[in-house]
Amino acid sequence: MxxxxxxxxxxxxxxxxxxxxxxRMPVPAIVTIPMSMHIGAPAKPVVNVGDEVSVGQLxxxxxxFVSSPIYSGVSGKVKKLDxxxxxGGQFVPAVTIETDGKQTLFEGMTAPKVTDLEEFIDAVRxxxxxxxxxxGFPTAVKLSVKxxxxxxxxxxxxxxxxxxxxSDTRTMLDDADLVWEGIELLKKFMQVKRIVIGxxxxxxxxxxxxRTRCKAGDGVEVKALPALYPQGxxxxxxxxxxxxxxxxxxxxxxxxxxxINCTTLAAVAKYIKTGxxxxxxxxxxxxxxxxxxKNVIAPIGTPVKDLFEFCGGFKAEPRKVLYGGPMMGLAVPxxxxxxxxNTNAVLAFDEKDAVLPKETSCIKCGRCVAHCPFNxxxxxxxxxxxLKKPEDLEALKVNLCMECGCCAYxxxxxxxxxxxxxxxKVMLRDYQSAQKAAAEMLxxxxxxxxxxx
Amino acid sequence: xxxxxxxxSPHIKDKTNTSSIMRDVLIALCPALIASAVIFGARALxxxxxxVAFAVGGEWMFDKIVKKPSxxxxxxAVVTGVLLxxxxxxxxxxxxxxxxxxxxxxxxxxxFGGLGQNFANPAITARIIMLLxxxxxxxAWVIPGVADTVSxxxxxxxxKGAEEGGTLPTITNMLLGLRGGCLGETxxxxxxxxxxxxxxxxxxSWHTPVAFIGTVFLFTLLVKGDVNYSVYQVLSxxxxxxxxxxxxxxxxxxxxxxxRIIFGVGCGLITVLIRVWGNYPEGVSFSILxxxxxxxxxxxxTRKKPLGGVKA
Numbered sequence: 001m002x003x004x005x006x007x008x009x010x011x012x013x014x015x016x017x018x019x020x021x022x023x024r025m026p027v028p029a030i031v032t033i034p035m036s037m038h039i040g041a042p043a044k045p046v047v048n049v050g051d052e053v054s055v056g057q058l059x060x061x062x063x064x065f066v067s068s069p070i071y072s073g074v075s076g077k078v079k080k081l082d083x084x085x086x087x088g089g090q091f092v093p094a095v096t097i098e099t100d101g102k103q104t105l106f107e108g109m110t111a112p113k114v115t116d117l118e119e120f121i122d123a124v125r126x127x128x129x130x131x132x133x134x135x136g137f138p139t140a141v142k143l144s145v146k147x148x149x150x151x152x153x154x155x156x157x158x159x160x161x162x163x164x165x166x167s168d169t170r171t172m173l174d175d176a177d178l179v180w181e182g183i184e185l186l187k188k189f190m191q192v193k194r195i196v197i198g199x200x201x202x203x204x205x206x207x208x209x210x211r212t213r214c215k216a217g218d219g220v221e222v223k224a225l226p227a228l229y230p231q232g233x234x235x236x237x238x239x240x241x242x243x244x245x246x247x248x249x250x251x252x253x254x255x256x257x258x259x260i261n262c263t264t265l266a267a268v269a270k271y272i273k274t275g276x277x278x279x280x281x282x283x284x285x286x287x288x289x290x291x292x293x294k295n296v297i298a299p300i301g302t303p304v305k306d307l308f309e310f311c312g313g314f315k316a317e318p319r320k321v322l323y324g325g326p327m328m329g330l331a332v333p334x335x336x337x338x339x340x341x342n343t344n345a346v347l348a349f350d351e352k353d354a355v356l357p358k359e360t361s362c363i364k365c366g367r368c369v370a371h372c373p374f375n376x377x378x379x380x381x382x383x384x385x386x387l388k389k390p391e392d393l394e395a396l397k398v399n400l401c402m403e404c405g406c407c408a409y410x411x412x413x414x415x416x417x418x419x420x421x422x423x424x425k426v427m428l429r430d431y432q433s434a435q436k437a438a439a440e441m442l443x444x445x446x447x448x449x450x451x452x453x
Numbered sequence: 454x455x456x457x458x459x460x461x462s463p464h465i466k467d468k469t470n471t472s473s474i475m476r477d478v479l480i481a482l483c484p485a486l487i488a489s490a491v492i493f494g495a496r497a498l499x500x501x502x503x504x505v506a507f508a509v510g511g512e513w514m515f516d517k518i519v520k521k522p523s524x525x526x527x528x529x530a531v532v533t534g535v536l537l538x539x540x541x542x543x544x545x546x547x548x549x550x551x552x553x554x555x556x557x558x559x560x561x562x563x564x565f566g567g568l569g570q571n572f573a574n575p576a577i578t579a580r581i582i583m584l585l586x587x588x589x590x591x592x593a594w595v596i597p598g599v600a601d602t603v604s605x606x607x608x609x610x611x612x613k614g615a616e617e618g619g620t621l622p623t624i625t626n627m628l629l630g631l632r633g634g635c636l637g638e639t640x641x642x643x644x645x646x647x648x649x650x651x652x653x654x655x656x657x658s659w660h661t662p663v664a665f666i667g668t669v670f671l672f673t674l675l676v677k678g679d680v681n682y683s684v685y686q687v688l689s690x691x692x693x694x695x696x697x698x699x700x701x702x703x704x705x706x707x708x709x710x711x712x713r714i715i716f717g718v719g720c721g722l723i724t725v726l727i728r729v730w731g732n733y734p735e736g737v738s739f740s741i742l743x744x745x746x747x748x749x750x751x752x753x754x755t756r757k758k759p760l761g762g763v764k765a
Contacts, residue, residue: 326464361524363474397762408463
């Protein structure tokens with residue numbers, strides 16, 4: 001109760017794939033690239049059916065400020081431009097490419113000229129890089145800070161707190177040079193004085209890999225953080241590294257911080273160095289149903305079934321397949337789901353791990369409250385939601401919930417607390433917009449009455 | 454490939470569940486059960502068995518009658534049965550023990566919606582009802598260590614000076630439990646052992662027991678100015694049983710750390726008020742029941758401020 005770090009849960013690590021360098025899988029026969037792999041407007045395709053494309057070629061351009069261009073990671077022929085169903089339940093346009101296996105590089109590919117901040121941000125935008133830690137927020141938008149002096153620290157997120165996932169670990173070990181180049185770019189163009197690399201202490205080799213690079217006075221420090229999930233959550237990481245709280249409804253920059261995932265930064269540095277945009281991902285393939293778990297480098301758009309096949313197939317019948325880790329990952333309905341820009345892991349679980357125990361009644365033990373990093377009261381939120389009391393939800397600050405899942409993880413009654421919070425947010429949003437509309441109507445009515453006087 | 458389970462995250466879960474928690478509580482209650490059998494004889498086990506049987510049977514029957522899935526698998530009825538038995542004198546007529554168990558489970562727990570929904574501790578409330586209904590058998594104390602069953606006064610009665618010529622047991626006997634009292638409350642060592650187990654297993658937090666016992670100790674010290682008196686107050690009656698096992702019940706106590714401290718302090722104050730100035734020699738049950746009523750409000754008042762939350 002007197003602790004200064006945020007609460008969390010000790011989840012099992014299961015970093016089975018941390019030890020070996022990622023393997024490049026053979027080019028898949030077909031890739032399906034959805035136009036919405038980021039937060040914001042879906043990208044606009046610039047290729048047509050029948051067009052020949054090569055590796056690194058633009059296939060869709062950003063459709064607005066909060067959007068991101070998409071490049072091909074394979075060479076071949078565009079087969080289809082069609083709508084596809086995403087795991088989130090929405091239909092988005094997608095480009096399907098039949099590969100030729102040659103992996104011809106795009107001819108017009110050159111490293112961008114970067115001499116000032118404007119060119120740097122422009123290069124980040126063109127790189128197609130979005131938040132690769134999972135959120136998929138366009139990195140260029142995140143870095144477009146009007147007043148550079150507001151940035152007190154940039155935090156490089158190497159926490160990787162989700163069980164199983166080791167793709168960031170491999171970035172920090174295999175591409176430490178690129179991460180470091182990214183840090184230099186930030187220092188040069190964004191005038192960042194302080195850079196904190198936050199890494200969970202269950203990855204000592206990553207901690208020391210960066211500690212040896214840090215020199216006194218260069219403004220870069222490595223912070224080994226306790227392996228306490230959700231250490232890598234943006235607001236949690238900001239609090240635990242620089243001790244700042246991001247106020248409700250504000251962005252990290254309002255607390256003086258920018259958080260960039262280490263793999264995101266490496267991808268930016270790679271584009272600026274070589275001109276190769278984000279076209280492939282290192283994906284951790286693991287889970288109780290997978291025969292040979294490993295990290296796989298795959299072109300974006302590769303169907304996850306090809307990844308599993310490359311890892312020796314299944315040793316048990318998969319019953320649940322996830323994008324991302326088991327704490328916050330998204331369950332996919334079938335194996336045709338493609339690797340997205342922000343896919344860092346694909347997990348397959350057998351029968352035993354796929355079905356969670358049945359829910360029982362809440363015993364008011366308070367574990368959900370004690371483990372919530374943001375001090376929310378999930379059990380009270382659930383009660384307010386079931387009683388349909390949006391005004392209570394507002395007071396309980398359900399909108400602050402980041403859906404990390406600590407509450408549901410520790411709940412002895414197996415209550416679906418994250419699901420309830422998601423639904424409660426919708427209920428609150430509806431209530432707030434109704435309140436706003438009512439207030440506006442009242443105002444209009446009063447104005448009219450004034451007029452009629 | 455449409456046989457995949459799709460569900461909202463998280464997709465993993467720690468091993469704790471309601472019945473594992475209750476199992477831990479039962480394990481923690483074992484030392485006191487053994488102590489009661491040694492101190493008061495086999496009848497202590499019989500009373501406990503009757504209480505458990507009627508508590509579990511009552512819950513099973515209730516679920517059957519209201520056509521709900523049976524909840525006896527969560528073991529909470531077993532815990533209630535054991536705790537009620539620990540709050541009874543060993544000589545209690547068995548039908549009264551059975552009656553008390555049914556009151557605890559059906560009236561206090563199930564009628565309010567079952568586990569987690571009851572606002573009052575079932576075992577405590579049933580004990581108070583029995584105390585009022587069966588005053589003579591509920592206060593017929595057996596003094597262990599003396600040949601046969603000799604009735605006598607509990608240390609609390611002696612401390613109060615209500616019974617003339619009573620001599621207090623030695624501190625060693627108080628720790629071992631060789632004194633008059635309810636069958637599960639006398640052995641301080643056994644109860645502390647169980648409480649330590651619950652603390653280590655993180656089933657309970659230290660806040661309530663420390664606040665409760667600490668308040669009783671300090672308040673009685675303030676009143677009498679005698680450390681010895683305060684130590685006897687802490688070891689007497691049902692304080693340890695109440696503070697470690699009943700005031701830490703989840704459903705009927707606050708769920709925040711500060712709330713638990715306030716709850717414990719409140720229990721301690723009321724206990725001493727009753728013990729020192731009240732008509733009854735013992736006040737632990739009443740104090741917990743009274744604080745049970747306040748628990749939801751304490752919980753709400755001590756809710757933590759959400760990180761970064763702005764007042765609406």
